[in-house]
Amino acid sequence: MRQLILMRHAKAKRGSKKMADHDRPLSKRGRRQAAAMAEAMRHWKDLEGEIHVSGATRTHETLDEMAKRLPELALSERADFDEALYTFDANALLAWLQGLPDATERVLVIGHNPALLELARWLCPTAPDELPTGSMLHLSLPDTPWQSLERHCAERMVSLTPEQASHALFERRAPESPKLDKLGPKRRILEMLAHQYRRVRALELGVVAGVDAEFLHQYRVTLRRSRAIGESVLTTIKVPGLKKRLKRLKRRAQATSDLRDLDVFLESLTVTPPPLTSRSRQALERWLQARREEAHASLCRQLVQPDYAEVMQDWWDFINSRAFKQALAGLSSKRIASVLIERLERHDQALAALTLESDDEALHDLRKAVKRVRYLAELDPKRHREFLSGLKHRQRLLGDFQDLCTRQAWIEAFAASARNAPRRKRECDAWRAALEEQKQALREEIMALAPLSGTYREALKR
Secondary structure, three states, X not given: OEEEEEEEOOOEOOOEOOEOHHHOOEOHHHHHHHXXXXXXXXXOOOOOOEEEEEXXXXXXXXXXXXXXXXXXXXHHHXXXXXXXXXXXXXXXXXXHHHXXXXXXXXXXXXXXXXXXXXXXXXXXXXXXXXXXXXXXXXXXXXXXXXXXXXXXXXXXXXXXXXXXXXXXXXXXXXXOOOOOOOOOHHHHHHHHHHHHXXXXXXXXXXXXXXXXXXXXXXXXXXXXXXHHHHHHHHHHOOOOOHHHHHHHHXXXXXXXXXXXXXXXXXXXXXXXXXXXXXXXXXXXXXXXXXHHHHHHXXXXXXXXXXXXXXXXXXXXXXXXXXXXXXXXXXOOHHHHHHHHHHHHHHHHHHXXXXXXXXXXXXXXXXXXXXXXXXHHHOOXXXXXXXXXXXXXXXXXXXXXXXXHHHHHHHHHHHHHHOOOOHHHHHHHHHHHHXXXXXHHHHHHHHHOOOXXXXXXXXXXHO
């Protein structure tokens, strides 16, 4: 199949009487857009074929910004700059495309709207309604001569915007966080849940794109935070219908677990090289990437299923329902404090029961207990601000322990996947043993932590 990638130039400065449209340079935002798209397009293999660029300054600079990020690809040296692509007419662009030699299998065109978008719509009936600056459309076309292109002949199309490729750019235009400082518990919870719902839905496109791992991280965190708030509410008051909806949110968050674990593990390999031979390390990275692609594909399939949209819409309807708002009226600071003390006592009992021989599950349960305490305390943040600040170190220790356990599990799975490779298995066994020593040191540090009940009382006195 032939591959056609249509990319609109990044955001340019506005024109003026003293500046021709052809000469408009990129704005600061445009430079950020182009830089964000560089790594994404390499990831999608969109930079491997011919590169044709309009003669306009803004398209030149779009490629230049991408080339700065990927100097090893020599993008500027490979590019053909063609004034014929400085066009806003889709018919002219189609005529140019039909003039390509048959030997051209993959081509990237950096040009202008409305020509790019209208051409995409002519080739593909499912093309989007808009193509923002810095965005691209990748179309898979029949393996026929370019001059034989027909209307709606594209067999597949994917799109990507800079805000889907870069979480940093997404955050610049993400749903704004509500101001909660002056709100009571009821209004605070309603505002938080509504904001988190909007944020989850906004993050979905970046999760599906799969370029920036931070999208998945924030998607997962936001889903789990919504569930945690709901569970905290449920421990203090009765809310009919809430429990079953929280179970659905839990399943959605669990669907991200393997993918997030793999992202964290892969990132750790760049920070701390594993104690493996070069050959084994390369094999590990390939194996982890393959598992990541499988996990990402599985999650993407779930996100496009009708039942996912139904679950999310049902959650939105529920948190906006009159019944939920009426139930929250029974929530009080006194009740929150009462339940919080009960949870602190349970946590302290679990902490006191830990020994150096305690299994990993005991520490995982303790980590969950600390998270429940934190989320409950966050229902009344003014009262618990100092206490919440003191929880961060404890959560970090328990989170580090969890990461080491997860890493061991993936190493074991990797070793098991390598048949007739005794040397690799020995390397992995030694690595897992070294991680076990780190876990033991963390166990000792966690066991030495002070009980939370005392920390809570001290924080309230200040």
